[in-house]
Amino acid sequence: MHFPGEMAHAAGALPVILQENHDPITVGHGMIFPFYCGYTRSVVDQACKGDYDFLDAIMFGDHCVQVLGAADVVRSRLPNTRVHFYQLISSMSDPWSLGRARETFLNLKEGLEEMIGHPIEDEAIRDSIRLFNKNRKMLRQLYEMRRAGKVRLTAKQMQLAVKSSMVMDKAKHNETLEALIAALEAESSTAQKGVRVYLSGHFCQAPKVELLDMIEDCGAVVVDDDLYHGQRFIATDVREDGDPLDALAEWYLARNLKVPCPTRVDQNADWENYLIDAMDRSNADGMIVLMAKFCEPHMFYYPEIKEAFERRGVPHLLIETEHELTALEGLKTRVETFLEVTKRQTRARSAAA
Ligand code: SF4
Numbered sequence: 001m002h003f004p005g006e007m008a009h010a011a012g013a014l015p016v017i018l019q020e021n022h023d024p025i026t027v028g029h030g031m032i033f034p035f036y037c038g039y040t041r042s043v044v045d046q047a048c049k050g051d052y053d054f055l056d057a058i059m060f061g062d063h064c065v066q067v068l069g070a071a072d073v074v075r076s077r078l079p080n081t082r083v084h085f086y087q088l089i090s091s092m093s094d095p096w097s098l099g100r101a102r103e104t105f106l107n108l109k110e111g112l113e114e115m116i117g118h119p120i121e122d123e124a125i126r127d128s129i130r131l132f133n134k135n136r137k138m139l140r141q142l143y144e145m146r147r148a149g150k151v152r153l154t155a156k157q158m159q160l161a162v163k164s165s166m167v168m169d170k171a172k173h174n175e176t177l178e179a180l181i182a183a184l185e186a187e188s189s190t191a192q193k194g195v196r197v198y199l200s201g202h203f204c205q206a207p208k209v210e211l212l213d214m215i216e217d218c219g220a221v222v223v224d225d226d227l228y229h230g231q232r233f234i235a236t237d238v239r240e241d242g243d244p245l246d247a248l249a250e251w252y253l254a255r256n257l258k259v260p261c262p263t264r265v266d267q268n269a270d271w272e273n274y275l276i277d278a279m280d281r282s283n284a285d286g287m288i289v290l291m292a293k294f295c296e297p298h299m300f301y302y303p304e305i306k307e308a309f310e311r312r313g314v315p316h317l318l319i320e321t322e323h324e325l326t327a328l329e330g331l332k333t334r335v336e337t338f339l340e341v342t343k344r345q346t347r348a349r350s351a352a353a
Pocket residue numbers: 037038039040063064065066067203204205263292294295296297298
């Protein structure tokens with residue numbers, strides 16, 4: 001979740017972020033605890049079924065206990081594939097944090113150099129940084145257009161735009177985005193009507209598109225998010241000049257200030273206040289929190305968000321999701337009720353203003 005794809009790209013590789021897939025977990029079921037999150041269980045299941053045989057190497061970055069467990073199983077199941085695990089410092093605001101992050105990225109660079117058999121030049125890393133920055137900038141532009149009501153993009157479409165960037169060749173993705181933005185700018189679109197909703201949560205795995213469609217079918221207009229398959233992935237750029245390892249280490253620490261992550265500890269970042277400000281910026285009426293079942297970092301942090309939102313009277317709804325698709329019918333009633341309550345509160349606030 002916190003890895004710089006730029007480095008692998010500069011090595012001439014095609015970096016692909018491993019995704020949860022939709023298949024039922026079968027072979028992997030006996031390899032990892034059933035109380036691990038859907039993402040780690042799915043990754044292990046895919047490794048056991050041979051779905052990763054096309055990969056030359058898998059690089060895990062440490063961000064929670066469950067990913068650590070999954071990496072161990074993947075390593076044992078794929079003896080012919082390089083499986084590396086890199087420790088990323090989780091304490092982000094200590095005097096040594098920047099240096100430790102740089103050390104990790106240097107290890108990553110050395111691991112890649114060993115694999116490809118030659119050094120990775122600084123200029124190659126800077127070229128990749130420029131390419132990736134351009135990609136993030138265009139994806140943010142799509143977000144801004146949607147936030148401003150200039151285009152109609154569903155939550156599913158936004159997810160596909162970001163998710164495809166995680167697995168596609170970046171130059172090709174940039175070309176596709178350029179064409180998409182030009183086409184959207186040529187269209188005239190009026191702002192969609194409905195309850196403006198901010199989506200928060202879901203780290204390593206993308207929320208199921210059926211769930212996103214259901215939320216919008218109930219009358220929500222998703223205007224912004226901090227999802228990993230969303231703003232979290234694209235919010236922070238890397239400095240394009242100077243030492244690229246310094247720049248990537250700075251990016252790693254800055255990401256957590258841009259969009260705070262509960263897997264990291266930072267005295268200067270505060271997720272609940274970030275969310276309240278982000279909702280104001282996007283003029284959202286309410287927030288839906290999507291929490292992957294058994295995602296410990298999220299479970300530990302959520303009470304602080306709940307308290308802060310209740311204190312401020314900001315409507316929000318928690319939905320716990322599972323790899324095995326959650327029964328949507330039961331959830332639909334909860335979403336409809338939440339949207340109705342939010343709509344009434346928004347009306348009451350406007351009348352009082
Ligand atoms: S952060 Fe959450 S979703 Fe990601 S691997 Fe850890 S438990 Fe799973």
